[in-house]
Amino acid sequence: MKAFVLTGYNKKAPLQPMDMPVPTPNDDEVLVQVHAAGVNVLDSKLRDGEFKLILPYHLPVILGHDVAGVVVQVGARVRQFQPGDEVYARLDDFRIGGFAEFVVVQEASLAPKPKGLTMEEAASVPLVALTAWQALVEKAQLKPGQKVFIQAGSGGVGTLAIQLAKHLGATVATTTSTANVAFVKGLGADTVVDYKTQSFADVLRDQDVVLNSQDTKTLQQSVGVLKRGGKLISISGPPDPAFGQAIAAPGFVRVVMWLLSAGIRRLAKRRSIAYAFLFMRPSGAQLREITALFDAGVLRPVVDRVFPFESTNEAMAYVDAGRSRGKVVVKVR
Known part of the structure; x- marks a missing residue:
């Protein structure tokens, strides 16, 4: 699968486009085909090495914390999801990897995608x-x-x-x-x-x-x-x-x-x-409550720009500039 990978901490350095193996879900995980991924300041801070004390990742690592997509495989103990479900999530720390064509997500961090949102809109929401x-x-x-x-x-x-x-x-x-x-x-x-x-x-x-x-x-x-x-x-x-x-x-x-x-x-x-x-934590249960607010029209997403997947580095540079209105998203599929 294609992915954008952080190979070394370097301020504003581009991520490396690489071919990576498709991950295999554990018993409590779900394999999601990523349709869209949100771009966050957190991704930039990790790339720049600002969170090395709090989040000591072993490099190389695929960045990306927000995803929306479709379930393609579930682990043996997964009960809430099945292949074909449209879902979204804020990926767990040390289990990130949204800037890729596939990602594994813990069942407890996953939620059904709001019905009225596009994949790009949904990917802008979780974090x-x-x-x-x-x-x-x-x-x-x-x-x-x-x-x-x-x-x-x-x-x-x-x-x-x-x-x-x-x-x-x-x-x-x-x-x-x-x-x-x-x-x-x-x-x-x-x-x-x-x-x-x-x-x-x-x-x-x-x-x-x-x-x-x-x-x-x-x-x-x-x-x-x-x-x-x-x-x-x-x-x-x-x-x-x-x-x-x-x-x-x-x-x-x-x-x-x-x-x-x-x-x-x-x-x-x-x-x-x-x-x-506050350093927010992933929660599928809270995302379900948030989903209900989107489905009821109480909340609406605000997406500034959607970049093609191959322009992930340009999307991060746009976020780095600090002038986006709402969220920036990359369209993976």
Whole structure:
């Protein structure tokens, strides 16, 4: 099968197109013929070597975390799927490989594809939708009437998080560029801060929850817009000790995480704010709930561009530029 392979950590270096063997599913796995694969910042960070401490992959490895496709073979213990099923998934860490014609997926991480979505649309969903779900439903436990600030509203996570927060009954604030103000309002944002002309720190106050996806400066400013007792959830770091414990990181890695997050944890504690780092995990069960929201028309995918499979490196470069509206996808089949 054709695949795009990371052979060595190298910032912005192209992945290598290679012929690889079709993987064989274990008893609890499903072999999926990939029709489309989502492209994420996470793929770029892995390529650049930024996550070597958290995700120490043995190279070479096929990148790609989001897939949509058709089941072609199931393991002996698989009960929920059969050949011919249309499915989608966020692949498990250390079991990635979406930039390929076939991939094996753990049954527990797989879900039926939303019926009304194309393969390309479905491939844009899993990672960003699960991130939004785990941030807003699990960690924040967002309630009707609460105020949530979702940064980068026109990005992949932002476009889904705004829609989900509105479904949960929250009042939503977000940031975006001038060109995307009307777009994010159309997704449901109540307050939109044009970061080219305003600072959110001057506009927003008394937020119950902040979903941070930006740099250290933005993270520190986010503390100031939260009410006392609010929740600051970051998907861009720094990792905190609780995350190190959850992934059973080695002792020296936990020390590094403790040091990296010490500043923001102290700042948050002074304001009685709870800080948490989120590195989303695959979940077929949560994807089924998300599927139901797409099937009901509550959520809709936002796809910026679809690249042909042979242009996977160009798709990653487009994501690296940081200007995509919603998600970028490669059409594999």
